[in-house]
Amino acid sequence: MMRAFSVSFLRSNPLLLSHSSGNSAVVALDNHYYYNSSSSCCCCVFTSTFHVYAISHFSTNPNPFKPNSTFPYSSDPTHARLKQLLLEKSKTGFDKLDDALVLFDKMLHRKPLPSIFQFAQLLAALVKMKQYSVAVSVFRDICVKGIPVDIVTFNTAINCFCHLNRVDYAFSLLAGTIKRGFHPDVVTYTTLITGLISQDNPAEAQLLFTNLIRFKLIQPNVVTYNTIINGLYKRAHACTAVTLFRYMEKKGCQPDTVTYSTLIDCLCKLRLVDQALGLLHEMTKKGITPNVITYNSLIQGLCDFNRWQDVNQLLSEMNTRNISPNVRTFNILVDAYGKEGMINDVEDVIEFMIQRGQHPDVVTYSALMDGYCLRGEVDKALAVLETTMKKRGIVPTFVPIIF
DNA sequence: AAACCCGACT
Numbered sequence: 001m002m003r004a005f006s007v008s009f010l011r012s013n014p015l016l017l018s019h020s021s022g023n024s025a026v027v028a029l030d031n032h033y034y035y036n037s038s039s040s041c042c043c044c045v046f047t048s049t050f051h052v053y054a055i056s057h058f059s060t061n062p063n064p065f066k067p068n069s070t071f072p073y074s075s076d077p078t079h080a081r082l083k084q085l086l087l088e089k090s091k092t093g094f095d096k097l098d099d100a101l102v103l104f105d106k107m108l109h110r111k112p113l114p115s116i117f118q119f120a121q122l123l124a125a126l127v128k129m130k131q132y133s134v135a136v137s138v139f140r141d142i143c144v145k146g147i148p149v150d151i152v153t154f155n156t157a158i159n160c161f162c163h164l165n166r167v168d169y170a171f172s173l174l175a176g177t178i179k180r181g182f183h184p185d186v187v188t189y190t191t192l193i194t195g196l197i198s199q200d201n202p203a204e205a206q207l208l209f210t211n212l213i214r215f216k217l218i219q220p221n222v223v224t225y226n227t228i229i230n231g232l233y234k235r236a237h238a239c240t241a242v243t244l245f246r247y248m249e250k251k252g253c254q255p256d257t258v259t260y261s262t263l264i265d266c267l268c269k270l271r272l273v274d275q276a277l278g279l280l281h282e283m284t285k286k287g288i289t290p291n292v293i294t295y296n297s298l299i300q301g302l303c304d305f306n307r308w309q310d311v312n313q314l315l316s317e318m319n320t321r322n323i324s325p326n327v328r329t330f331n332i333l334v335d336a337y338g339k340e341g342m343i344n345d346v347e348d349v350i351e352f353m354i355q356r357g358q359h360p361d362v363v364t365y366s367a368l369m370d371g372y373c374l375r376g377e378v379d380k381a382l383a384v385l386e387t388t389m390k391k392r393g394i395v396p397t398f399v400p401i402i403f
Numbered sequence: 404a405a406a407c408c409c410g411a412c413t
Contacts, residue, residue, distance in 0.1 A: 190408075224408085259408085265410065266409095291409090293410045330411090333411095363413090
């Protein structure tokens with residue numbers, strides 16, 4: 001059997017590796033409660049909906065008065081330190097949910113209060129951690145405390161409601177934004193379009209988009225187009241998506257890495273991998289640089305056709321461009337080699353990723369177990385589940401089988 | 404200074 005994964009080749013090419021930060025905090029998203037607003041400074045939307053998604057702040061912690069936080073800052077960070085910390089965390093998220101909440105509590109007790117920028121950064125960090133209901137709860141607290149919010153914080157809250165599949169609340173928050181005298185901007189409307197599409201309501205999304213243009217409420221930007229192109233493609237409206245792609249250029253909106261990555265991923269899923277490779281060529285010619293997501297889509301597409309040589313060529317191209325493969329890249333390879341019975345290649349990839357400091361996750365081991373099972377080596381699969389995963393503290397997932 | 408869009412296993 002052909003050895004597809006050339007470890008030696010990858011070893012000879014030092015890759016820059018990024019370490020993904022794990023978030024171990026587990027919070028029930030459906031843990032909502034009723035909030036009766038009698039406070040006049042509270043955002044009017046909450047009084048009208050009378051129903052707020054929220055979270056018990058210390059749900060991962062049995063004792064709320066002794067937060068489970070090992071966060072490394074002094075009890076009262078200087079203003080400069082606070083700013084620096086929030087700037088950093090807004091990009092990566094906090095390691096633990098409690099770290100964010102403890103900091104939020106400290107911010108509320110500072111005199112003078114930190115500005116809305118700092119609170120917005122805290123919200124951004126919570127969004128990075130996918131703690132949407134916590135973010136909504138924090139946003140509500142900010143409103144209740146009378147801290148003057150702005151359009152950006154409102155946009156963040158609207159985005160959180162969309163991720164919680166509560167587009168209805170997102171739209172009532174839009175009403176609240178307008179009532180407060182803010183002008184919803186292109187981000188507000190793009191967020192709502194994303195929400196409608198993820199709710200499987202592309203018709204409403206399209207209507208909103210055309211009305212926004214017709215009434216000149218916003219000028220769609222590249223993110224607006226990317227959102228809609230992705231939504232159209234995922235719902236098998238490939239032709240409309242391509243039309244929109246060409247239309248945006250005509251309107252003077254230059255496609256970016258995300259636009260091309262979206263198109264490339266969708267073409268790969270339609271098994272049009274050579275067309276996808278053509279787009280990779282087109283974007284690089286235009287000076288738009290692909291990223292690890294672009295390559296992951298293409299590698300997946302090529303794996304579906306067992307084009308191992310082309311896969312290795314892309315991996316080497318990533319090297320020359322200094323784009324590091326991440327856990328997902330390796331997971332694609334583990335899955336593809338496993339499905340072809342190339343279990344030695346699978347084992348090589350896993351050994352290699354560990355050497356590179358990329359931690360195999362539940363997806364890696366699920367794909368590995370699948371690979372063993374397909375060869376009838378159920379005992380080895382069980383050993384992965386009961387020994388390797390247990391040792392690494394990886395909790396197996398459960399997927400119901402539908403007949 | 405802060406917000407919106409793209410990728411892996413069942």
